[in-house]
Structures are given as C-alpha cells and as structure tokens.
Amino acid sequence: MLLNYLKPVLYFIPLAALQLVVVPLMTIYEISPNLILVLIVYFTMLYGQIYGTILGFVLGFLFDIISGGLLGASMLSFTVSVFIAGYFYNENKVDTNTATFLFTIIVFLCGSINSFLFSSIAISNPDVKLISLILEIGFLPGLYTSVFSLPIVIFTTKKGIE
Amino acid sequence: MINSLRRFIYQFKEYFLVAILIIISLSLLSSNDKPGIKKLRTFALGNFAVLSEMVNSVTNIFTSEPSYSELKSENAKLMLELNRLRKKGLENNNLRSMLALEDTSKYKLIAADVISKLVNRIQGNFILNKGIKDNIKIGMPVIAPQGLVGIISEVTDNYSVAKMLFNSSLNIAVTLQRINVDGILSWNGRELIIKNIPTTYEIEIGDGVETSDFSSLFPPNIPIGIVSKKEEIALGLLHTLSVQPFADIRSLGNLFIVQIVPSIQINQLEMNLIK
Numbered sequence: 001m002l003l004n005y006l007k008p009v010l011y012f013i014p015l016a017a018l019q020l021v022v023v024p025l026m027t028i029y030e031i032s033p034n035l036i037l038v039l040i041v042y043f044t045m046l047y048g049q050i051y052g053t054i055l056g057f058v059l060g061f062l063f064d065i066i067s068g069g070l071l072g073a074s075m076l077s078f079t080v081s082v083f084i085a086g087y088f089y090n091e092n093k094v095d096t097n098t099a100t101f102l103f104t105i106i107v108f109l110c111g112s113i114n115s116f117l118f119s120s121i122a123i124s125n126p127d128v129k130l131i132s133l134i135l136e137i138g139f140l141p142g143l144y145t146s147v148f149s150l151p152i153v154i155f156t157t158k159k160g161i162e
Numbered sequence: 163m164i165n166s167l168r169r170f171i172y173q174f175k176e177y178f179l180v181a182i183l184i185i186i187s188l189s190l191l192s193s194n195d196k197p198g199i200k201k202l203r204t205f206a207l208g209n210f211a212v213l214s215e216m217v218n219s220v221t222n223i224f225t226s227e228p229s230y231s232e233l234k235s236e237n238a239k240l241m242l243e244l245n246r247l248r249k250k251g252l253e254n255n256n257l258r259s260m261l262a263l264e265d266t267s268k269y270k271l272i273a274a275d276v277i278s279k280l281v282n283r284i285q286g287n288f289i290l291n292k293g294i295k296d297n298i299k300i301g302m303p304v305i306a307p308q309g310l311v312g313i314i315s316e317v318t319d320n321y322s323v324a325k326m327l328f329n330s331s332l333n334i335a336v337t338l339q340r341i342n343v344d345g346i347l348s349w350n351g352r353e354l355i356i357k358n359i360p361t362t363y364e365i366e367i368g369d370g371v372e373t374s375d376f377s378s379l380f381p382p383n384i385p386i387g388i389v390s391k392k393e394e395i396a397l398g399l400l401h402t403l404s405v406q407p408f409a410d411i412r413s414l415g416n417l418f419i420v421q422i423v424p425s426i427q428i429n430q431l432e433m434n435l436i437k
Contacts, residue, residue, distance in 0.1 A: 032282060
C-alpha cells in the first residue's frame with residue numbers, strides 16, 4: 001500500500017520541476033496547465049477515491065512548500081477536486097476511465113474545480129469578478145490541463161504506468 | 163451505541179476523511195506566517211530549487227539567448243537614472259525656481275536569473291537564484307531593464323521568491339508622473355489597475371506610472387508602466403485606470419534585485435522619532 005503512495009510521489013518530483021520551469025513557457029495569458037493534477041487524477045482512477053483524496057492532500061502540500069505559493073491553497077484545491085474525481089472511479093472500469101476520452105473529461109472537470117478553488121483561496125483582491133473567476137480562472141485552465149491528459153489516454157496501455 | 167457510531171463513520175468514511183483534510187488545509191492556510199511553517203518552506207524551497215535550477219539549465223539550452231548581463235545591468239541603472247532625470251525635468255518645468263533638488267540615492271543592483279515560476283491568474287511568483295548569501299533580504303524590489311517587476315517575499319541561503327506585479331496580494335503606492343497624483347496599483351486577476359482617481363485630474367492615456375514617494379515597499383521613481391485605459395466609475399466622479407507594465411513580465415529570464423529595503427529604512431526612522 002505504501003508503495004502505491006510512494007510511486008506517485010516519485011513521479012511528482014520531476015513533474016513538479018516541469019510544472020515550475022517548463023510550464024511557465026507554455027502559458028497563454030497566465031493560463032497554464034496543471035500537470036500535477038493530471039498525475040493525481042490518473043492515480044485516483046487506478047486506486048479509488050480515498051486513495052486519491054489523500055494523494056491530492058499530500059502532493060498539494062508538497063507542491064505548496066516547493067513553489068513558494070500560499071501554503072494550504074493547493075492542498076485544499078487538490079483534495080476537493082480529486083475527491084470529486086473519485087466519484088468516477090470504478091474498479092471494473094479502470095481501463096475505460098484511464099484509456100478513453102472519459103479521462104480527459106474527468107481531468108477537465110477536476111482541473112476547472114481545482115483552478116477555481118485555488119484562485120478563490122489565494123485571491124486577496126475583491127475586484128476579481130465571479131464570472132471571471134469561473135470562466136477565465138476556472139474553466140480555461142481546466143481546458144488547458146485536459147489537453148495534457150491526452151498523451152495518457154493515447155499511450156496508456158491496459159496496465160497503465162504500472 | 164459505539165458500534166453504530168463506528169458503523170456510521172465507516173459508512174461515510176470518505177466524507178469524514180475529506181472534511182478532516184479540508185480542516186487541516188484551512189488551518190495551514192491561516193498559519194502561513196508562523197515561524198515553524200516558514201522554516202519548513204525555506205528548507206523545502208531551498209532544496210527543490212536546486213532541481214529546478216538543473217531543469218532550468220537544460221531548458222535554457224533550447225530557449226537561451228546570449229547573456230549580456232553586464233549590459234543589462236548597465237541598462238537597468240541607466241533606466242533608473244533616466245527616470246530620475248525625466249522626473250526632474252517635469253518638476254523643473256513646473257517649479258522653475260527649484261533647480262537644486264536633492265538627488266535620490268543610487269542603488270546597487272544584483273543580477274539574478276529566474277529558475278522557476280508559479281504562474282496563474284492570481285498569484286504570480288518567481289524563484290530566483292540569489293539568496294541570503296548574496297545579501298538578498300525580504301522586501302527588496304525586483305526590476306527588469308524596462309521597469310519594476312516585483313518584490314522579494316521569501317529568502318533561503320541560495321534562492322529567493324519574488325512576488326511579481328501580477329499577484330493580487332501585492333498593492334503598490336504609485337504616482338502618475340505627469341500630474342503627480344498618487345494611487346494604489348493592484349492586480350485584479352486580469353490587469354493592473356489604479357482605482358479611485360478623481361475625474362477632476364486630467365489623466366491621459368500614455369501617462370507614465372512610477373513608484374510613489376509614499377511607498378513603504380519600494381524606493382521612489384522606479385518606472386512601472388503607462389496608463390492604457392481609463393474608466394469612469396461612481397457616477398463619473400472617479401476613474402479606474404488600467405496600467406500596461408513596461409516590463410514583459412511573462413517572458414522575463416534575467417532580473418535585477420535592488421539592494422535596498424525601504425520599509426526597514428522607514429521603520430528605523432520611525433523608531434528614531436519614537437526614541
């Protein structure tokens with residue numbers, strides 16, 4: 001069981017470096033994909049809701065302390081968004097959930113919720129409008145993140161990363 | 163009773179779990195400034211920044227531009243000098259008799275490379291490759307050759323975190339150069355704005371914006387950008403100004419840290435007054 005948690009943490013380290021160094025080069029008007037979320041959602045689809053929720057919490061914590069952002073913001077947003085993603089988990093449909101476009105849709109939903117929550121928590125300016133928060137800050141990063149789930153859909157074999 | 167409670171908890175275990183994790187996250191959110199948390203962040207940031215720097219050096223092979231750090235440093239110094247002179251020119255026109263104004267001090271610049279960025283619409287941060295060992299302190303302004311970029315918010319031995327202008331938690335006292343009107347510049351998630359400027363002031367699109375003499379965070383006269391749009395609010399009594407920064411903050415790779423912490427100087431002055 002511990003190995004199940006260790007594996008995504010090991011994937012997290014290079015992915016976090018990519019998220020902080022390479023992803024900023026790919027931003028479009030401050031809209032950036034969240035590679036960490038794709039990883040967490042993938043493992044949630046493999047191992048279930050409770051596993052994913054704990055993983056989201058742990059990786060959110062790690063990402064917060066290494067990114068210099070507000071500690072607790074990613075933790076909370078990852079935990080809640082992955083908890084929601086966990087409802088799509090079905091142990092009999094792991095292949096369908098990870099190797100079809102359903103995975104992209106789950107990542108999109110999760111990414112939008114994550115980005116919306118993160119921004120709502122981190123925001124300290126009352127001038128940000130709710131519509132902007134939902135559409136520009138929530139929906140568009142979710143859409144961009146879902147694009148990065150496509151390689152997993154395309155290349156995932158029946159056994160996945162395992 | 164205990165059995166039924168246990169059964170109830172087991173039945174809704176995922177909800178209990180997520181509730182507990184949310185409570186922990188919220189409690190951490192409210193304790194960001196505690197020394198223990200800061201120490202942990204400094205430790206993690208310092209160690210992970212090494213890896214980020216390695217990835218960054220690989221990335222630079224593909225995205226590198228020739229390093230003209232000395233020229234850029236000179237350019238940044240000249241930019242500050244030019245802005246000071248421009249300001250003096252405007253003052254000279256307005257107040258002809260006041261030719262011998264006190265010169266603002268010259269600041270030492272430390273060149274730094276951006277090794278990673280946290281980019282989103284609300285919180286923009288840079289991680290820079292200069293830290294305590296290079297005499298970097300929290301509160302030091304960060305500039306690019308074109309103008310102000312942000313402020314140092316955290317420092318480790320070898321690295322530092324800078325809050326960029328595109329960060330909703332950063333509010334800066336600014337002055338509109340031509341008419342000498344002060345305001346507060348903030349990031350609203352989409353653009354930099356200055357709110358509540360009375361419409362009685364004749365503000366024009368293209369007016370320069372720089373840090374104010376009243377700023378406790380930044381030294382005065384650092385250029386920030388120009389007014390790109392003005393909107394009337396509150397029955398036409400007030401303006402909200404949009405500001406286009408001079409520096410292309412999204413694509414910056416090399417920056418300069420100005421070795422001054424204005425807030426410390428002000429605090430020291432205030433302490434002297436109290437004494």
